[in-house]
Amino acid sequence: MKTVSNVVRDYPHVSARTRERVQRAIDELGYRPNMMGRRLATGKTGLLTLAFADVGIPYFAELARVVSRAAEARGYRVLLEETDATLDGERGILASSEAGLVDGMLFQPSVMSSTEIARHRSDLPIVLLGETAAPLTVDRVMIDNVAxxxxxxxxxxxxxxxxIGFVGHEEPALSETSRQRIMGYQSALEEAGLQPDAGLLFPSASISAADAAAAVGAALDRGASFDALVCRDDLAAIGALRALHERGLRIPEDVAVTGWDDIRLAGMMFPSLTSVAPDLDALASQALDMLFERMAGFDGMGRHRIAPHGLVLRESAP
Incomplete structure (x- = not known):
């Protein structure tokens, strides 16, 4: 059984002759690993959950792709769960995690407090992703949004x-992500001796390109004057580009625009989009490392780690 497992998981220390014999038997029998059988034999399901707000947001779709590939390299498959960024949705994810269907969970909360997350106690190992405050007892990986x-x-x-304006934060209540990004934006302005101006904050009705376009368009129509926009995410930047184009403004000559997340479309926009680029490979690797340590029995205090990021310069803000 162990030899078959080593071949299926592509474990390197299997002789070529043994690998060929096992693979021939697999092909002849049409064998596929059985999750229930694996659980009975090992106590493990071979499944992980990745839970976040909305797979329709490009960042989360790309995060899911990276996490799934990294988990597959470790012999695991990933189930995706959407919370819709609601308290009931996030509570439901944690409650259902006790059903014993998965071995661990990566969870990016949007609205649950750290205190409520800390009160949730189950045998399921959890690692948090993102900027929302994390309990001292739970592992978390994020990038430094302020920096x-x-x-x-x-x-x-x-x-x-x-x-320099800021576009795309939620109205009326700020998420922790938006709060940290505005904090970093403001600190850089003050560091340069520029007075932060509340009139250059352009909130969006939702996290979407359409609502960001509406926010920037309304600001321009009422006479707002700016020569650059820091956008909360690439969706907001895409909306901002549209609003500027519709009003005949040149990018970057009249207004420079930056995004955040460096989604795959960022390089294909016209003009191509300068964007903050989280290192998703490093984030997924660090999160899975900690999750597998928890799954192996580590029960210490939470480890809070910072994944690297970069700034990809393109035409919208060269």
Missing amino acids: AAAEVTRHLIAAGRRR
């Missing part, structure tokens, strides 16, 4: 921009 927002704002200042 990244300051970095992209400094880039615009170094390019000579002085009236």
Whole structure:
């Protein structure tokens, strides 16, 4: 049984002759691993859950792809769960995690408090992703949103921009993600001796390109003046580009625009989009490392780790 498992998982230390014999038997029998059988034999299902707000948001779709590939390399498959960024949805994910269907969970909460997450106690190992405050007892991986927002704002200042707006944060209540990104944006302005202006904050009715376009368009129509925009995410940047084009403004000559997440479409936009790029491979690797340690029995205090990020410069803010 162990030899078959080693071949199926592509374990390197199997002789070529043994691998060929096992693979021939697999092909002849049409064998496929059985999850219930695996659970009975090993106590493990070979499945993990990745839970987040909305797979329709490009960042989450790309995160799911990276996590799935990294988990597959470790012999695991990933089930996706959407919470719709609601309290009931997030509570439901944690409650259902006790059903024994998976061995561990990566969870990016949007609205649950760290206190409520800490109160949830089950035998299922959990690692949190993202910026929402995490309990001291639970592992979490994120990028430094404050530092990244300051970095992209400094880039615009170094390019000579002085009236820099921020686009795409939620209205009326800020998420923790938006709060941290605005904090970094403001700190870079103050560091450069530029006075932060509340009139250059353009909130969006939802996290979408259409609502960001509406917010930027409304600001321009009422006479707002700016020469650069830091966008909360690439969707907001795509909306901003459309609103600027519709009003005849040149990018980047009149207004430079930056996004966040560096989704695969960012390089194909016209103009192509300068964007903050989280290192998703590193984030997934760190999160899975900690999750597998929890699954192996580690029961210490939570480890809170920072994954790297970069700034990809393109035509919208060269």
